[in-house]
Amino acid sequence: MKGAPMQKSVQKSVNLRSFLTASWLGWQIESNWTDPFLFATYSTIKPVAGAAILVLMYSIVTQGNFDSPVFAYLYLGNAFYQYVPAVLTGVSWTIIDDREHYRTLKYIYTAPVNIPFYLFGRAVAKFIVGTFGVVITIAAGVLFLNVPLDWSRVDWPLFLVALFLGVLMLALSGLILAGITLMTARHSYYIGDVVAGGLFLFTGAIFPLEVLPNWLRPIGYLLPITYWLELIRRSLVGAVAEAFPTFTALSNGDLLLILAASSLVFGIASIFIFRYCDHQARERGLIDQTTNY
Amino acid sequence: MSLFPPIEKKRSGWQLFLMTVVGRSYPRVVGMQRERSWMFFDVFLPLLSVAAYVFVYRAIGAPEDYVGFVVVGGAMTAFWMNVLWSMSSQLYWEKEQGNLALYIISPAPMMAILLGMAVGGLFATLLRAIAIIAVGSLIFNVTYAVSSFWQLIAVFSLSMVALYGLGMMSASIFLLLSREAWHLANLAMEPVYLVSGMYFPVKNLGFWAAAAASVIPLTLGLDAMRQLVFASGPTLGFLSVETEIGILVILSVTFVTAARYLLAYVERLAVREGRLTENRR
Numbered sequence: 001m002k003g004a005p006m007q008k009s010v011q012k013s014v015n016l017r018s019f020l021t022a023s024w025l026g027w028q029i030e031s032n033w034t035d036p037f038l039f040a041t042y043s044t045i046k047p048v049a050g051a052a053i054l055v056l057m058y059s060i061v062t063q064g065n066f067d068s069p070v071f072a073y074l075y076l077g078n079a080f081y082q083y084v085p086a087v088l089t090g091v092s093w094t095i096i097d098d099r100e101h102y103r104t105l106k107y108i109y110t111a112p113v114n115i116p117f118y119l120f121g122r123a124v125a126k127f128i129v130g131t132f133g134v135v136i137t138i139a140a141g142v143l144f145l146n147v148p149l150d151w152s153r154v155d156w157p158l159f160l161v162a163l164f165l166g167v168l169m170l171a172l173s174g175l176i177l178a179g180i181t182l183m184t185a186r187h188s189y190y191i192g193d194v195v196a197g198g199l200f201l202f203t204g205a206i207f208p209l210e211v212l213p214n215w216l217r218p219i220g221y222l223l224p225i226t227y228w229l230e231l232i233r234r235s236l237v238g239a240v241a242e243a244f245p246t247f248t249a250l251s252n253g254d255l256l257l258i259l260a261a262s263s264l265v266f267g268i269a270s271i272f273i274f275r276y277c278d279h280q281a282r283e284r285g286l287i288d289q290t291t292n293y
Numbered sequence: 294m295s296l297f298p299p300i301e302k303k304r305s306g307w308q309l310f311l312m313t314v315v316g317r318s319y320p321r322v323v324g325m326q327r328e329r330s331w332m333f334f335d336v337f338l339p340l341l342s343v344a345a346y347v348f349v350y351r352a353i354g355a356p357e358d359y360v361g362f363v364v365v366g367g368a369m370t371a372f373w374m375n376v377l378w379s380m381s382s383q384l385y386w387e388k389e390q391g392n393l394a395l396y397i398i399s400p401a402p403m404m405a406i407l408l409g410m411a412v413g414g415l416f417a418t419l420l421r422a423i424a425i426i427a428v429g430s431l432i433f434n435v436t437y438a439v440s441s442f443w444q445l446i447a448v449f450s451l452s453m454v455a456l457y458g459l460g461m462m463s464a465s466i467f468l469l470l471s472r473e474a475w476h477l478a479n480l481a482m483e484p485v486y487l488v489s490g491m492y493f494p495v496k497n498l499g500f501w502a503a504a505a506a507s508v509i510p511l512t513l514g515l516d517a518m519r520q521l522v523f524a525s526g527p528t529l530g531f532l533s534v535e536t537e538i539g540i541l542v543i544l545s546v547t548f549v550t551a552a553r554y555l556l557a558y559v560e561r562l563a564v565r566e567g568r569l570t571e572n573r574r
Contacts, residue, residue: 033473042480049483053492054349060497061355070353194334197341206345207352 018114022121026090029097030125040132047082047133048140054078054206055145066146069243073233075147076240077205079137080232084170084199084225086130089192090123091174095181097122099289106288116274119178120171127167148237158252159235162259166228169263172270179270179277183284185291199225208244224262231255305400313405314412321379321413335371336424343367343429346492358525359493361437364429365522366491368422369515372456373485375418377478380460383410385467385474393468397564403556407464411457438524444534445521451541452514458548459510465556468563485509490516494529503531510544513537 031039058071065071098105108118141147177191184191200206202216203225209217220226233241234252242248247255281287304312326332346363387393396406429435439445467474488506489495495503495516506512517537520526531537562568 033476042476046480046483049487053483053487056487056497057346057349057355057493058353060493061350061353061359074349074352193338194341197338197345201341201345201348207348211348211352 015114015117018117019121022118023124026122026125043129043132044136047137051078051137069240072147072237072240074206075141076233077229079134081205082130082133085196086126087123087170088174088196090126091119091171092177092181092192094119094122095178109287116175155235162231165259165263169224169266172266175270176273179274182277182281209246224259227255227259310402310405313401314409317406317409318413322416335421339367339370339425347433358523360433361435361523363492364435368425369511370491371418371422375414376456376460377481379414381463381467382474382478384464404553407461415453437522439522448517451545452510455510455541455544455548458552461552462548462555465559468559496531513540
């Protein structure tokens with residue numbers, strides 16, 4: 001019975017149990033509304049259509065010059081940006097879903113569950129669906145659009161570390177949004193969309209930051225996602241990323257340090273902000289509010 | 294002593310129809326204006342996407358008219374969002390909240406309820422679309438060269454009739470759906486932005502793809518509007534404006550008529566299968 005001790009340790013750890021159970025629950029909610037084929041189709045059409053809009057816009061203006069570094073820059077940035085709304089809303093939307101839709105948030109609160117870990121777990125399903133989208137978008141780019149991705153030249157350690165730190169940072173940012181969502185009623189639907197939309201504009205996901213007006217660029221430099229996307233591009237297609245002047249003064253190590261430090265700051269901030277919002281929500285009796293919005 | 298005054302004159306026929314339209318459009322127009330923050334987000338959210346696509350065009354050195362294409366397209370996305378989330382999915386939401394059964398047992402015709410949702414939604418969204426165009430045009434210095442105001446008004450009006458007719462039609466189909474309604478509505482965003490040429494001239498999809506996409510009224514409406522308001526519009530148009538107006542007339546009649554028959558059919562089906570009050574969260 002090799003699995004028994006492990007099962008015991010999982011049961012003992014409230015955090016791990018909360019995370020794993022919520023992951024399973026999130027996956028069921030996300031996927032069991034239809035058959036696997038329709039679910040797979042649904043999961044791929046949206047990201048592919050989103051990427052196709054950009055490809056067509058680019059193709060119309062440049063007469064299909066897909067060999068330009070600009071194309072690889074915007075294509076890869078757009079592909080990996082799919083993680084941002086997926087993880088941000090994955091964590092924060094759970095509050096709405098459980099409080100307003102399923103009306104189970106109060107029961108979750110009364111159960112022996114670590115709420116932040118529960119929220120992270122619920123985001124796992126959206127992360128997995130987002131990963132489908134990223135993989136399919138990149139595969140389409142490599143196969144049909146000459147995105148210069150040479151698998152043998154990919155800096156895998158850098159890619160994996162950057163991806164892990166980035167997803168962690170996004171999950172912690174999602175916790176901040178979840179805290180705000182706990183305290184709000186009618187505006188909560190917009191929070192994830194507004195934040196993801198705003199970050200899309202300011203993080204240089206689909207165009208270099210130099211294109212933004214001077215007074216808007218500092219916002220991009222303050223956001224960890226900007227550095228995360230740059231690291232992802234450098235790890236996958238180093239030469240392409242170096243063609244743009246935004247971060248040429250910074251080495252991969254510098255970028256990684258900035259990303260790690262900002263993730264730490266976000267992590268600490270998210271814990272305090274969520275605790276504060278959670279306390280306020282309990283004080284005001286908002287945990288089980290339903291507004292029918 | 295009764296809480297409500299007695300109804301002295303009961304309305305029926307066209308008067309009831311009209312009262313229902315007004316009654317259902319009221320919360321759309323007045324209710325939405327009461328939550329000011331929603332107005333801000335409704336304008337601000339599409340503007341974020343518009344700005345992102347404008348900067349992409351600027352990054353790749355596109356002609357300035359393309360910036361205007363994006364601004365107008367961004368404004369039109371507000372209508373699609375309204376049709377998708379506040380028309381198509383509406384009967385599903387009503388079912389979820391338990392209002393649908395009340396609609397069915399009241400003497401108000403369902404077609405009037407749908408029409409009221411459409412009229413109210415159209416008016417409320419029009420205000421937002423105007424705000425998006427005004428703010429977007431100011432921020433990005435878009436210049437317009439309107440060639441015919443009358444044609445522009447005709448194209449916009451017909452696009453809206455056809456679009457909200459499509460919304461009314463799909464609302465009846467959504468009536469049969471359960472949890473998948475939300476997912477399907479969510480799915481019909483980016484793919485529709487793609488095929489209807491929200492951010493680029495639809496002509497670039499190729500003739501047959503653009504022709505197939507023309508079943509979505511926004512495709513031809515947007516294409517005709519761009520031809521009418523931008524200097525380079527006519528050279529980038531899919532079909533002539535007159536042809537597009539003709540097709541929009543056909544789409545308007547088809548969708549509104551189909552909505553009427555489909556609603557009656559689906560309502561009967563839903564009653565027979567007991568789906569009007571089902572709630573499979």
